[in-house]
Amino acid sequence: MKFGYFDDLNKEYVITTPTTPYPWINYLGTQEFFSIISNTAGGYAFYRDARLRRITRYRYNNVPIDMGGRYFYIYDNGDYWSPGWSPVKKELDSYECRHGLGYTKITGKRNGIKAEVTFFVPLNYNGEVQKVIITNEGNDTKKITLFSFIEWCLWNAQDDMTNFQRNFSTGEVEVEGSVIYHKTEYRERRNHYAFYSVNVPITGFDSDRDSFIGLYNGFDAPKAVVAGKSNNSVADGWAPVASHSIDIELKAGEKKELVFILGYVENNPDDKWEAKNVINKKKAKEMIDKFKTVADVDKAFSEFKEYWNSLLSQYTIKSHDEKLDRMVNIWNQYQCMVTFNMSRSASYFESGIGRGMGFRDSNQDLLGFVHQIPERARERLLDLAATQLEDGGAYHQYQPLTKRGNNEIGGNFNDDPLWLIIAAAAYIKETGDYSILNEMVPYDNDMSKADTFFDHLKRSFNHVTNNLGPHGLPLIGRADWNDCLNLNCFSSTPDESFQTTTSKDGKVAESVMIAGMFVYTGPDYVKLCRYMGEEEEAKKAEKAIEDMKEAIIKHGYDGEWFLRAYDDFGRKVGSNENEEGKIFIESQGFCVMAGIGLDDGKAVKALDSVKKYLDTPYGIVLNNPAFTKYYIEYGEISTYPPGYKENAGIFCHNNAWIICAETVVGRGDMAFEYYKKIAPAYVEEISDIHKTEPYVYAQMIGGKDARRMGEAKNSWLTGTAAWNFVAISQWILGVKPDYDGLKIDPCIPKDWDGYTVSRLFRGATYVIEVKNPDHVSKGVKKVTVDGKEIEGNIIPVFGDGKEHKVEVIMG
Numbered sequence: 121m122k123f124g125y126f127d128d129l130n131k132e133y134v135i136t137t138p139t140t141p142y143p144w145i146n147y148l149g150t151q152e153f154f155s156i157i158s159n160t161a162g163g164y165a166f167y168r169d170a171r172l173r174r175i176t177r178y179r180y181n182n183v184p185i186d187m188g189g190r191y192f193y194i195y196d197n198g199d200y201w202s203p204g205w206s207p208v209k210k211e212l213d214s215y216e217c218r219h220g221l222g223y224t225k226i227t228g229k230r231n232g233i234k235a236e237v238t239f240f241v242p243l244n245y246n247g248e249v250q251k252v253i254i255t256n257e258g259n260d261t262k263k264i265t266l267f268s269f270i271e272w273c274l275w276n277a278q279d280d281m282t283n284f285q286r287n288f289s290t291g292e293v294e295v296e297g298s299v300i301y302h303k304t305e306y307r308e309r310r311n312h313y314a315f316y317s318v319n320v321p322i323t324g325f326d327s328d329r330d331s332f333i334g335l336y337n338g339f340d341a342p343k344a345v346v347a348g349k350s351n352n353s354v355a356d357g358w359a360p361v362a363s364h365s366i367d368i369e370l371k372a373g374e375k376k377e378l379v380f381i382l383g384y385v386e387n388n389p390d391d392k393w394e395a396k397n398v399i400n401k402k403k404a405k406e407m408i409d410k411f412k413t414v415a416d417v418d419k420a421f422s423e424f425k426e427y428w429n430s431l432l433s434q435y436t437i438k439s440h441d442e443k444l445d446r447m448v449n450i451w452n453q454y455q456c457m458v459t460f461n462m463s464r465s466a467s468y469f470e471s472g473i474g475r476g477m478g479f480r481d482s483n484q485d486l487l488g489f490v491h492q493i494p495e496r497a498r499e500r501l502l503d504l505a506a507t508q509l510e511d512g513g514a515y516h517q518y519q520p521l522t523k524r525g526n527n528e529i530g531g532n533f534n535d536d537p538l539w540l541i542i543a544a545a546a547y548i549k550e551t552g553d554y555s556i557l558n559e560m561v562p563y564d565n566d567m568s569k570a571d572t573f574f575d576h577l578k579r580s581f582n583h584v585t586n587n588l589g590p591h592g593l594p595l596i597g598r599a600d601w602n603d604c605l606n607l608n609c610f611s612s613t614p615d616e617s618f619q620t621t622t623s624k625d626g627k628v629a630e631s632v633m634i635a636g637m638f639v640y641t642g643p644d645y646v647k648l649c650r651y652m653g654e655e656e657e658a659k660k661a662e663k664a665i666e667d668m669k670e671a672i673i674k675h676g677y678d679g680e681w682f683l684r685a686y687d688d689f690g691r692k693v694g695s696n697e698n699e700e701g702k703i704f705i706e707s708q709g710f711c712v713m714a715g716i717g718l719d720d721g722k723a724v725k726a727l728d729s730v731k732k733y734l735d736t737p738y739g740i741v742l743n744n745p746a747f748t749k750y751y752i753e754y755g756e757i758s759t760y761p762p763g764y765k766e767n768a769g770i771f772c773h774n775n776a777w778i779i780c781a782e783t784v785v786g787r788g789d790m791a792f793e794y795y796k797k798i799a800p801a802y803v804e805e806i807s808d809i810h811k812t813e814p815y816v817y818a819q820m821i822g823g824k825d826a827r828r829m830g831e832a833k834n835s836w837l838t839g840t841a842a843w844n845f846v847a848i849s850q851w852i853l854g855v856k857p858d859y860d861g862l863k864i865d866p867c868i869p870k871d872w873d874g875y876t877v878s879r880l881f882r883g884a885t886y887v888i889e890v891k892n893p894d895h896v897s898k899g900v901k902k903v904t905v906d907g908k909e910i911e912g913n914i915i916p917v918f919g920d921g922k923e924h925k926v927e928v929i930m931g
Contacts, residue, residue: 121808126801126815127218128442131428131450133815135159135217138205141811143186145468145836146219147458148248149241150427153384155248156466157224157239159217160206162189164273165248167312167384169521170465170472174277175314175384176270180471187339190239190382192252193267195348196231203228203235207339219815221428221454223421232258233370242420243427247383247407251417254378256370264370267345268380269363270316271329272302278473291360293327294399299408300327300362303399312386315404316362319379319412323367324350329359377414383407431457431492435849439875443801448848451800455816455841456488460500462837465520469819469834476519476526479504480601481839483539487546488842491857491880494551501544505561505576510569512537512576512583513597516619524565532622534587534597537580538637544577545644549857552882552917554651574652581645584638585664589630589686592671594638596631596685598622599755601706601774602742604766606755607687618756630686632676632694636710638668647859672716681729682707682716684743687753694743701754703733704743709777712784724785730778731790738830739770739798740778741823763826770821772798776843783851783867788897791852792869799844806830817841855879855888862915864928866890867898874930883919888926901931 123144124135135144138160145163148155154170156163156178164178178188191207193200201210204217204226211230218225223240234255241248256262274280274287294301299317306313326332326344331353334343344350350365368376385403394400411417437448463481466472482504490497507518507525514536515525525531548554557574587595596607598619606618607629642665649658676683684694684704694704708726717723733744746762747754760767775798782791796802798821804814809830812818817840818832850856854866855877862881874891900913904927910916915926 121806122804122814123807124814126446126804128446128450130218130220131432132218132220133813135219136215138212138215138217141808143468144217144219144813146224147462147836148222148224148239150222150243150457150461153241153246153248154461154466155239155241156468158186158189158468159204159219159224159226160186160189161191161202161204161226161237161239162186162206164188165382166466166472167246169476169519171277171476172275172519172521173312173384174273174275174280174472175382177273177280180468186468188271190248190250191269191339192235192237193269193342193345194230194233194235194254195265195267195345196233196262197264198348199231200345200348201228201230203237209340220425221432221450222424229257232256232260233262233264238421240421240424242411243424245407245410245420246385247381249411249417249420250380250382251414251421252378252380253375254368254370255375256372259372261372262370264368265323265348266366266368266378267342267350267363268316268318269332269342269361270382272304272314272360272362274304275310277471288359289357291355291357293355293360293362295325295327295354296401298322298364299401299404300325300364301399301401301404302360302362304360306392306399307397311389311392312384313399313404315381315383315385315408316364317381317383317404317408318364318366319408320366322364324352324365326350326353326363327360328353328355329361332361332363379411379414379417381408381411428454433878434491434880435855436878437853437875440873443799444848446801447799448845448853451815452817452841452845452848453488453492455836456485456845457492459485459837459839459841460489460496463520464837467835467837470837476517478517479507479514479536480516480533480539483543484839485842486543488845490547490550494547494553497547497550498553498556501540501547501556502559502561502573504540504543505573506563506565508537508540508563508576508579510563510579512579512581512586514540528620532597532626533599533603534583534595534631535600535634535637537583538634538641540580541577541641541645544573545641545648546857548648549859550881552859557648557652574648577645577648578654578657581642581661584634589628590690591630591675591686592667593630593632593675593686594634595626596629596634597626600631600634602633602757602766604756604760605685605693606757607685607693607753609755610688610752611755612752624688628686628690629688632672632683632685633706633710635668635672635676636682636707636714636716639665639672639716640710640714642668669716672711673722676707676711677717677722681726682711689753693754700745700747701743701757702745703729705730705734705740705771705774705778706742709774709781712781713777715784718785723781727778727781727785727787727790736770736824736829737797738803738821739772740775740794741768742766742771742774743768746823746825761826763823763829765820768823768825770798770823772817772819772821772840773838773843776840776847779844779847780851783898786867786898788852788867789869791847791867795844795848795852798840817844853877854890857881858914860914861917862886862888864888864890864900864903864913864915864926865898866900866928866930868892870895870897882917883921884917885923886915886926887923888915888928890928890930892930894931896930899931900928902929903927
């Protein structure tokens with residue numbers, strides 16, 4: 121069952137009912153100011169850091185769900201309602217929400233009044249602009265009152281929801297004209313404030329929540345709205361809010377357009393005040409003045425849409441499959457940019473409080489967006505490397521505002537260092553910018569310990585070789601990519617963190633997945649060593665890679681598939697010898713991607729086992745059989761009910777590794793079958809089962825052991841976005857950046873006749889037409905560039921700003 125439809129022309133998903141199976145959200149903002157908005161206008165805004173600079177308040181896990189946001193109320197002769205249906209929830213004559221690229225437009229109609237609200241964050245602007253259009257579609261003159269409403273968060277979202285003995289006394293605002301300024305704690309160490317404005321004179325306002333809503337009312341029936349009149353309340357402690365009321369008279373057919381701005385301002389510490397206890401409003405007034413008319417807003421919105429069109433034009437496909445084109449050209453790339461901006465910090469499943477920017481996460485996210493904004497990818501790589509530790513390990517997370525490692529999470533996730541090499545190689549292949557290798561970057565954000573970025577990569581690689589276990593395989597540390605496989609934790613205490621507790625010395629438990637990653641990553645590291653003239657290091661790395669291959673074949677293969685790990689007792693994990701958790705997905709993907717077992721059938725046998733034991737109609741589960749009891753030696757993975765999350769859930773992120781692996785063995789039909797099972801556009805028809813947004817990937821889908829098989833959770837912020845874009849664009853469609861050019865190596869379903877990819881690469885546009893006359897899955901017979909046949913399948917770098925026609929004949 122569907123709850124909307126794709127509008128490909130406008131690059132929007134159109135939601136036709138407010139009662140979606142779960143709130144379906146969108147993200148506003150591209151640089152420093154961000155907002156999360158649901159299809160009923162729920163959500164919140166923040167500046168850079170969703171924990172430390174939360175601007176508006178939101179309550180997770182609330183009843184009813186999705187309460188709190190940027191709300192508008194229309195008071196119409198005793199009747200009152202909201203354009204987004206919620207929070208009033210009165211029946212609307214019509215409703216529509218259009219989630220676009222960085223903007224959302226919500227329209228509601230009731231009793232002859234149409235209200236349309238467009239929300240977006242303009243480029244180079246620290247504020248959310250809300251354009252409201254009220255139209256009288258009836259035959260008689262209407263007199264209505266429009267109420268706005270947002271609730272301020274007291275900046276630190278963690279403190280805001282816990283420290284009530286202080287917070288109920290600190291709330292402060294100023295009201296000047298049509299602007300309500302939130303200045304809580306501004307008198308102390310803060311030099312920032314927020315504001316909510318409207319570009320017309322107001323009838324009244326409220327800045328005290330209890331005055332506006334009523335102590336025993338809810339968002340659905342605020343006291344001021346029910347009465348049709350504001351109280352002109354000024355917050356003094358308790359809970360500060362911002363609400364304007366505007367009396368509007370509309371003749372039949374007439375409309376009124378208004379501009380609301382939710383903004384954030386930082387002042388120089390020496391320039392905080394314009395008078396005693398009166399905040400310096402100069403910057404706020406400049407921000408408000410920038411959008412004082414609807415024409416100003418429309419111009420910025422047009423520029424904003426053009427910005428997104430430009431970003432998405434870097435890689436486009438034209439094929440026989442509109443769902444494939446939709447995913448590649450619009451939604452997958454859009455989600456990649458959102459995950460780059462957010463990492464795993466703020467969604468409707470991540471509160472923005474507990475997590476910062478993940479080291480592993482952000483390196484993986486970079487793979488999906490580096491072709492769009494390479495200069496920001498470069499900046500992110502250097503930020504990540506600065507949080508690295510001197511031994512090559514890393515803080516598992518860092519806070520976006522401070523760019524410092526998150527000590528509460530710590531380090532010792534032993535896959536983390538390798539992701540920096542993978543991301544750095546992706547950046548250099550995309551840009552040809554080797555200069556990043558010579559950038560001086562601190563360790564642990566201490567410039568006295570700075571060394572070259574290449575040195576960071578060297579320490580990353582050697583972190584693996586310096587931490588090998590009894591079988592010559594990498595020690596797993598706290599965990600590897602699977603944060604819930606905690607082989608050194610041995611936790612028996614409730615509330616103890618699996619990710620920060622280590623009860624063992626960590627010198628026994630090994631990861632076959634990290635071993636596969638090491639072999640997969642190694643050739644890129646060797647290439648960069650040779651570029652830097654480090655021949656001895658390159659040869660040393662080549663030997664380490666060969667030794668790791670041998671260790672995997674000797675100790676990491678179980679007869680029909682690759683093992684997952686060895687536990688602290690030296691026992692196999694992910695083996696036919698195990699009662700539960702006999703086979704895991706991760707090592708099958710990375711070991712085959714690394715080319716291990718290609719020459720003797722082990723790779724194909726491992727992928728056949730994935731199909732036999734892990735495949736479902738909704739995607740590939742992480743492990744099988746599911747764990748049905750707690751294994752203290754395995755940790756968190758065995759605490760989940762069977763079929764959910766890491767315990768045999770369909771963890772969509774690692775499905776992409778199997779997709780890539782299937783192309784390595786040349787099975788394009790299988791690769792694309794797996795791709796379609798989790799790609800949002802292909803599962804839109806089962807939105808009632810899937811539950812989360814049908815336009816973006818979710819982290820997890822209930823597996824075959826789950827009571828709610830096929831139901832998704834944790835949408836938007838997942839490495840699934842980047843890895844699935846890499847899988848489809850580079851491994852299936854086969855247009856892959858390489859050090860010396862674009863490598864063309866498709867692996868597609870045999871029945872495809874072909875497709876065309878347009879790809880901007882290092883200053884030139886390549887229009888690549890792939891033809892498949894012999895209907896093979898893999899193999900390139902001939903490549904011509906601008907009418908001339910070339911040797912091999914690597915298209916050279918032109919960098920001339922021109923368009924180049926490429927024809928690829930498979931066979």
